[in-house]
Amino acid sequence: MSQALLQTNLGDLPLTARGKVRDIYDLGSNQLLFVATDRISAFDHVLATGVTDKGRILTQLSLFWFDLLKDTVRNHLVTADAAQFPASCAPYLDQLEGRSMLVKRAEMFPVECVVRGYISGSGWKDYQQTGAVCGIKLPSGLRESDRLPQPIFTPAAKNNIGHDENISFQKMIDTIGQKPAEDLRALTINIYEKASKHAASKGLILADTKFEFGLIDGQITLADEVLTPDSSRYWPAETYNPGGAQPSFDKQFVRDYLESIHWNKQAPAPGLPPDVVEKTKAKYLEAFRLITGRANL
Known part of the structure; x- marks a missing residue:
C-alpha cells in the first residue's frame, strides 16, 4: 500500500492556508493551487494517521461534479491537469498529480x-x-x-x-x-x-x-x-430505513473506532489501525465508483 500524503512541501511556493484536508498555495495572477492531502479529521481534530488516496478521491469527485453542474453554476476551476500548471509547480508533480486543482481566487x-x-x-x-x-x-x-x-x-x-x-x-x-x-x-x-x-x-x-x-x-x-x-x-x-441512523459513505468507521477507545477528543489526536484505514478508504472508493461510474481514479 502506498503511503498517505499528510502534508505537502512545495518548496518556495507560498502556502496561504493549511486546512483539515487541503493545503492552499498562492500562485499569483489571482490563482490558487488547492492540494487535497490524505489527512482525515474527526471530532474537530486532524488524526495522526491519514487515509491513503483520500485526497485523490475527493479531488476526482469534485471534478466530476463541477463538470456535471457546469450548466447550473459557475465554478472556480481553471485546470486539474498538473502538466498545465505554472512552471513553478513542475518539481512537485509527485505530490500534485490527481489530487490538485488550479483555481481562480474568489472573494x-x-x-x-x-x-x-x-x-x-x-x-x-x-x-x-x-x-x-x-x-x-x-x-x-x-x-x-x-x-x-x-x-x-x-x-x-x-x-x-x-x-x-x-x-x-x-x-x-x-x-x-x-x-x-x-x-x-x-x-x-x-x-x-x-x-x-x-x-x-x-x-x-x-x-x-x-x-x-x-x-x-x-x-x-x-x-x-x-x-x-x-x-x-x-x-x-x-x-434506507428511517427511524434511526443510516449506513453512510463517509468516515463513520473512524468515528466508531475513536468512540470505542474512549478518546477524550482532545489534542493530540490518536492514529488509526490499518483495518479502520482500509475500511474507510473502501467506503470513499465505493462512493466514487457509484457516483462517477468509473472503476479507477
Missing part, C-alpha cells in the same frame, strides 16, 4: 450553504430540542433520517476552530445582504435537487450537503470541494 462568502433533504446529524438534534432546524419549523412526529417534505436551506457561519455554527436565514441576510442571501439559497437548493437526481440514479440518497461560494468578477461562483463524502451525507438507497 468567499463567510457562510456555509447547507441544504438538507432528510433529517439527520445536527439537524436531527436541533429538531428534537426545538421542532425546528435553523429557525425553520418542521412537521411534528418526524423520525431520524425521515425525508423532509421539501429540501430546506440551513446556513452556517464559518468558524476557523471547531464546528461551523448553524445560523438562521435572517442572520445570513444580516451578514451578507438580502439579495446575495436569497440568490445563494435558491442556487444551493437547485444544485442539491440536480445532484440528488443523479445520486438516486446510482442507488444513492443524498441526505444533505454543504457548498461554499464566492464572487469572481462579481458573479457567484461555486468553490472548494463539491458533493464529496467529506461534505455530504450519502446513504445506500437499498437499505
Whole structure:
C-alpha cells in the first residue's frame, strides 16, 4: 500500500492556508493551487494517521461534479491537469498529480450553504430540542433520517476552530445582504435537487450537503470541494430505513473506532489501525465508483 500524503512541501511556493484536508498555495495572477492531502479529521481534530488516496478521491469527485453542474453554476476551476500548471509547480508533480486543482481566487462568502433533504446529524438534534432546524419549523412526529417534505436551506457561519455554527436565514441576510442571501439559497437548493437526481440514479440518497461560494468578477461562483463524502451525507438507497441512523459513505468507521477507545477528543489526536484505514478508504472508493461510474481514479 502506498503511503498517505499528510502534508505537502512545495518548496518556495507560498502556502496561504493549511486546512483539515487541503493545503492552499498562492500562485499569483489571482490563482490558487488547492492540494487535497490524505489527512482525515474527526471530532474537530486532524488524526495522526491519514487515509491513503483520500485526497485523490475527493479531488476526482469534485471534478466530476463541477463538470456535471457546469450548466447550473459557475465554478472556480481553471485546470486539474498538473502538466498545465505554472512552471513553478513542475518539481512537485509527485505530490500534485490527481489530487490538485488550479483555481481562480474568489472573494468567499463567510457562510456555509447547507441544504438538507432528510433529517439527520445536527439537524436531527436541533429538531428534537426545538421542532425546528435553523429557525425553520418542521412537521411534528418526524423520525431520524425521515425525508423532509421539501429540501430546506440551513446556513452556517464559518468558524476557523471547531464546528461551523448553524445560523438562521435572517442572520445570513444580516451578514451578507438580502439579495446575495436569497440568490445563494435558491442556487444551493437547485444544485442539491440536480445532484440528488443523479445520486438516486446510482442507488444513492443524498441526505444533505454543504457548498461554499464566492464572487469572481462579481458573479457567484461555486468553490472548494463539491458533493464529496467529506461534505455530504450519502446513504445506500437499498437499505434506507428511517427511524434511526443510516449506513453512510463517509468516515463513520473512524468515528466508531475513536468512540470505542474512549478518546477524550482532545489534542493530540490518536492514529488509526490499518483495518479502520482500509475500511474507510473502501467506503470513499465505493462512493466514487457509484457516483462517477468509473472503476479507477
